[in-house]
Amino acid sequence: MFLIKLGMRPWMKSTFSQMLTGIGLAALVSIMGVIWQLDRKLGPVVRKLNREQTVTVFLKPIDHAKVEANNEKSFEIVDQIRAEIGAKNLDVKFTSTADFLAETKTAYPDLYQELDAGGAEVQALLPEFVTVSGEIRPEQIEKLKTFEFTESIDSSRQKFLHAAGAFQALRWIGRFFLVGLLLTLASGILHLSRILGYFHVESTRVIKQWGGGFWQLRAPALISGLSLGAFSSLITLAIWVGLGQKMVILLQGLSPFLKDIEVPQSSLTVVMAAASLFVGLVSGWLSSQFALSDNLRRN
Amino acid sequence: MIELTGVSKQYFGQNRVLEQVHLSLNKGDFLYVVGGSGAGKSSLLRLLATEETPTHGAIKLFGYDLQKSSARQLRSIRQVIGYIPQSIQLIGDLTVIDNLELSFKLGGSKITGTQSRARMGELMDRLGLTSKRDTLVNQLSGGEAQRVAVARALVRNPEMIVADEPTGAQDLEYTWAMMDLFVKANLGGTTLVIATHDREIVKRVRKRTAVLKQGKLIVE
Numbered sequence A: 001m002f003l004i005k006l007g008m009r010p011w012m013k014s015t016f017s018q019m020l021t022g023i024g025l026a027a028l029v030s031i032m033g034v035i036w037q038l039d040r041k042l043g044p045v046v047r048k049l050n051r052e053q054t055v056t057v058f059l060k061p062i063d064h065a066k067v068e069a070n071n072e073k074s075f076e077i078v079d080q081i082r083a084e085i086g087a088k089n090l091d092v093k094f095t096s097t098a099d100f101l102a103e104t105k106t107a108y109p110d111l112y113q114e115l116d117a118g119g120a121e122v123q124a125l126l127p128e129f130v131t132v133s134g135e136i137r138p139e140q141i142e143k144l145k146t147f148e149f150t151e152s153i154d155s156s157r158q159k160f161l162h163a164a165g166a167f168q169a170l171r172w173i174g175r176f177f178l179v180g181l182l183l184t185l186a187s188g189i190l191h192l193s194r195i196l197g198y199f200h201v202e203s204t205r206v207i208k209q210w211g212g213g214f215w216q217l218r219a220p221a222l223i224s225g226l227s228l229g230a231f232s233s234l235i236t237l238a239i240w241v242g243l244g245q246k247m248v249i250l251l252q253g254l255s256p257f258l259k260d261i262e263v264p265q266s267s268l269t270v271v272m273a274a275a276s277l278f279v280g281l282v283s284g285w286l287s288s289q290f291a292l293s294d295n296l297r298r299n
Numbered sequence B: 001m002i003e004l005t006g007v008s009k010q011y012f013g014q015n016r017v018l019e020q021v022h023l024s025l026n027k028g029d030f031l032y033v034v035g036g037s038g039a040g041k042s043s044l045l046r047l048l049a050t051e052e053t054p055t056h057g058a059i060k061l062f063g064y065d066l067q068k069s070s071a072r073q074l075r076s077i078r079q080v081i082g083y084i085p086q087s088i089q090l091i092g093d094l095t096v097i098d099n100l101e102l103s104f105k106l107g108g109s110k111i112t113g114t115q116s117r118a119r120m121g122e123l124m125d126r127l128g129l130t131s132k133r134d135t136l137v138n139q140l141s142g143g144e145a146q147r148v149a150v151a152r153a154l155v156r157n158p159e160m161i162v163a164d165e166p167t168g169a170q171d172l173e174y175t176w177a178m179m180d181l182f183v184k185a186n187l188g189g190t191t192l193v194i195a196t197h198d199r200e201i202v203k204r205v206r207k208r209t210a211v212l213k214q215g216k217l218i219v220e
């Protein structure tokens, strides 16, 4: 009973700083969690943007003369691309003028009406193309350029490279902050432990003199640390339950590439709360060591 | 039961406070340690209470050699000592009753809760602490705190009481109440070592006396 009283003493003696410390720890742990999650979620996005691309092979307009052979020709081209660039995991798709028009009809009705009104003359100017999507190696792109039906090539990678770079930069900035916050947390824990340790130096000395055992000597400081950790873990819980969804919506708004990021699962929230509790436990243990070391110097 | 052989104590950068001290006590002995201020009484009692270690020499308590005893043995030695330090060393943020309970619980005593409550009540009554039962020790006067320290040592029925000027801040009434409690504990088999410079109690409650002078302990 007196061990619990001793353990809860910091709350009685310096309620405000205890609460502020608890809130501060919760905020620190939560921010670190957000950055960690950001890094984890951006990873696959960057990888996808870097590796996957859609190469559009615009075809020479010769084929338009022989409209009747068009269908056959399209298969030929697709097969040739498949065979010659070794496109196992690639998606190769032929888009004819008619396909293009059909797509335009749904996507851009206004443009379609113009094209439709223009008749065959205008439509003859429309390109036909083959799209190759997936993880494409540079030498495969070179190969695509050499086909006799290729007029020009356009790669989506060039288009999204800046996005991938921006996300990657964001990840590194995040990691940089994470290291800083980790150092802040470590020094925070150390100082907290020292202060809690000083709280218990006198009583630890008495408990030792009167024959206290291993746990009796450490219980007050451990209880101090754990109670702070429990308080801080409640705050962390509140932060994640209350703001988790908002954060995700903000993140999703950052770029269309991020719209698939999910709301944190409850398991993640629990992990964050547990992390706060753990920080408290570590502080408690360290402070019990500090409280003891001042005594141990004597014998 | 208690054996000091060739014990010396020297604090860092100072002359020796204790010089080749020899002392042997049996269970149930009662010894006064007298000597002028700064003679080294507290230093000797701190060694007996395991609060400090000697610079040279060996201390044997209850059959254990202090230098060679493990943490566990040291703990069991401390569990059977009732120490009344000159600097009191109570836990200021706990109430009087909590401080007494601490001594009782850490002592690993086999006495039941009811018996201990009766004992605590009796001691507080004798030492005029009943009305202060739930007062924080921080809020007590020096004399009251000293009486709590005495009650704390007695409540666990220790094998040995090491009392460093326990009557230092007391008026006559409590001085004799304390001495009465000490004598009773001694009759119950508790070994007593009391450091004092109060000639009156040494004269009135006649027991073996050891004089500390220039680091030497002379047992009369």
Ligand SMILES: Nc1ncnc2c1ncn2[C@@H]1O[C@H](COP(=O)(O)OP(=O)(O)O)[C@@H](O)[C@H]1O
Binding pocket: B011, B012, B014, B017, B035, B036, B037, B038, B039, B040, B041, B042, B043, B044
């Ligand atoms: N912790 C300490 N560090 C250094 N010197 C000390 C310490 N404790 C006591 N002394 C010195 O040892 C001498 C004896 O002190 P003490 O044992 O308290 O004597 P007494 O209790 O008889 O008055 C004194 O000169 C004192 O200054």
Ligand SMILES: [Mg+2]
Binding pocket: B041, B042, B043, B086, B164
């Ligand atoms: Mg003294």
